[in-house]
Amino acid sequence: MTRPLALITGASSGIGAAFATVFAQSGYDLILTARTLAPMERLGRDLRAYGAATVALAYDLGAPEGVRALASEIARRELAVDALVNNAGYGVLGAFASMPLDDQLGEIALNITALTELTHRFLPSMLARKSGYVLNVASTAAFVPGPYMAIYYATKAYVLSFSEALASEIAGTGVSVTCLCPGATSSGFQARAKMGDVPFMQRKMPDSATVARFGYDAMVAGTTVAIHGASNKLVPLGARLLPRGMIPRIVKRQQQPKSD
Numbered sequence: 659m660t661r662p663l664a665l666i667t668g669a670s671s672g673i674g675a676a677f678a679t680v681f682a683q684s685g686y687d688l689i690l691t692a693r694t695l696a697p698m699e700r701l702g703r704d705l706r707a708y709g710a711a712t713v714a715l716a717y718d719l720g721a722p723e724g725v726r727a728l729a730s731e732i733a734r735r736e737l738a739v740d741a742l743v744n745n746a747g748y749g750v751l752g753a754f755a756s757m758p759l760d761d762q763l764g765e766i767a768l769n770i771t772a773l774t775e776l777t778h779r780f781l782p783s784m785l786a787r788k789s790g791y792v793l794n795v796a797s798t799a800a801f802v803p804g805p806y807m808a809i810y811y812a813t814k815a816y817v818l819s820f821s822e823a824l825a826s827e828i829a830g831t832g833v834s835v836t837c838l839c840p841g842a843t844s845s846g847f848q849a850r851a852k853m854g855d856v857p858f859m860q861r862k863m864p865d866s867a868t869v870a871r872f873g874y875d876a877m878v879a880g881t882t883v884a885i886h887g888a889s890n891k892l893v894p895l896g897a898r899l900l901p902r903g904m905i906p907r908i909v910k911r912q913q914q915p916k917s918d
Contacts (some may be wrong), residue, residue, distance in 0.1 A: 659687040665739045666690055666731070667719060667776070668746030673795065673843060676870035677743050682710035684874065689737065691715045691728055692746065698877040705826075712881075713737075719746055722769035727776045738877045739780045740878070740900040743775040744817075749810030751913065760810045766859040769813035774820065781824075781833070788832035793877045794821045798885065801894040805910035814839075818883070824850045825882045834880045841890040 664681045668674035670692035678688055682705040690698040695716040702712035714733070717728045732739065747769040750761050777792055784790025795813075800818035809901030821837035828835065842863045868887050876884030885891050897905060 659737065659759075661685055661687045661710070662740040663687050663737060664743060665740040665776075665780070666743040666745060666805040668692055668771070669701070669714075670694050673840070673866045673870055673873075674743075675701055676706060676866035677745060678712075679708075680870045680874045681706040681741070681743075682712075685709075685732050686741065689713045689715065689732065690737070691717055691719070693718050693795065701799070703712040707714045707764070718771040718835070719776075720764050725772050725779070729776075729779045737781060738787075741790065741793065742776060742780045742785070743793045743795070744776055745793075745795045746772065747795065749807050753806060754808045765809045765813055769810070770816050776822070781808055781828075784833045785828065790832070790833045792821075792824070792835045792871060792878050793835050794835070795873070796821070796837050796839045798839050798893045800837075801897045802909055803906045806913050806915070811909075818853060822882060834877070834882075836873070836884055837875040837883055838869075838876065838884050838886070840869045840873075840886040841891070841893075843869050861918055885907055 662685065664686045664875040665675050666674055666681065666688060667680050669690035670907065674692065675697070678690055678701055681688060687710055688702070688705065690702060690712055691714075693716060694696060695714055698714035698716070702714050705712055711869060715728060717724045719725055747765075749765060751759060754762070773794060777794075781790075781792060786790075794817050796817040796847055797814040799811040801806070802811065818837050818839065821835050825835035864887065872886045873884060885894070900908075
C-alpha cells in the first residue's frame with residue numbers, strides 16, 4: 659500500500675461502503691472491516707478502478723475480543739492507519755423493558771465500547787506522526803432522548819460528547835476529530851432496526867453516498883461537529899430552545915411502533 663490508509667468499520671454496506679468509495683476516490687488505500695467478508699471483497703474489487711489497494715478483514719467488533727483481534731492483524735501486516743472511520747453501529751426499535759437485553763447491550767458494545775477502543779488503539783500513532791483523522795459517525799439522535807430507541811440515542815450522545823472532548827484535547831497536534839451527525843439516511847440501518855412502519859422514516863431520505871461525501875469533506879476541513887442537511891440542523895436548536903420535557907414526547911410520537 660503506497661497511499662494514505664483509511665480504516666473503515668461497518669464497511670460491508672450502507673454509509674460504510676459509501677465511505678470506502680469516497681476515500682478511494684480521494685486517494686486512499688483501505689482497510690475494510692465488518693462481520694461479513696464477501697461484500698467487502700466485492701467492494702474492494704470495484705475500488706481498484708480508483709487505484710485503491712484494499713484489505714478486507716471480517717471481525718465482529720461488538721464481541722469482547724473483536725477490536726483486539728483486528729488491531730493485532732493490522733499490526734501484523736505492519737500497516738499504519740492515517741484515517742480511522744468509526745462507522746459501525748446499529749439500533750433496535752422497541753420498548754426498553756420488553757426488548758432482549760442482549761440486543762441492547764450489543765448496541766453499547768459496538769456503538770460505544772468498540773469505537774472508544776479503536777480510537778485509543780490508533781490515535782497515539784497519529785499523534786506521534788502529527789498527522790491523521792478520526793471520523794466518528796453519530797446521528798442527530800445524539801442531541802435528544804429517544805423513547806423506543808433509548809439505548810441507541812444514548813450511545814450516539816456518548817459519541818458526540820466523546821468526539822467534542824477529544825477534539826479539544828488534541829487541538830493543534832496535526833490530528834483532528836470529526837463527529838458526523840446525519841439524520842435518517844437511506845441505508846440498511848432501518849431494516850436492521852425494524853423501523854419500516856415508523857412515521858418519520860416514510861419521508862424522502864438522502865442516500866449513503868451523499869452523506870459519506872459530506873462527512874469526508876467535513877473531516878478534511880477539520881470540522882468538529884458536522885450535521886448533514888439543513889432541516890437536521892434544527893434538531894440541536896430545538897433541543898436548546900424547547901422545554902426539556904417536551905422533546906421526548908415529540909420523538910416518541912415520531913417513532914412509536916404501531917403495535918404500541
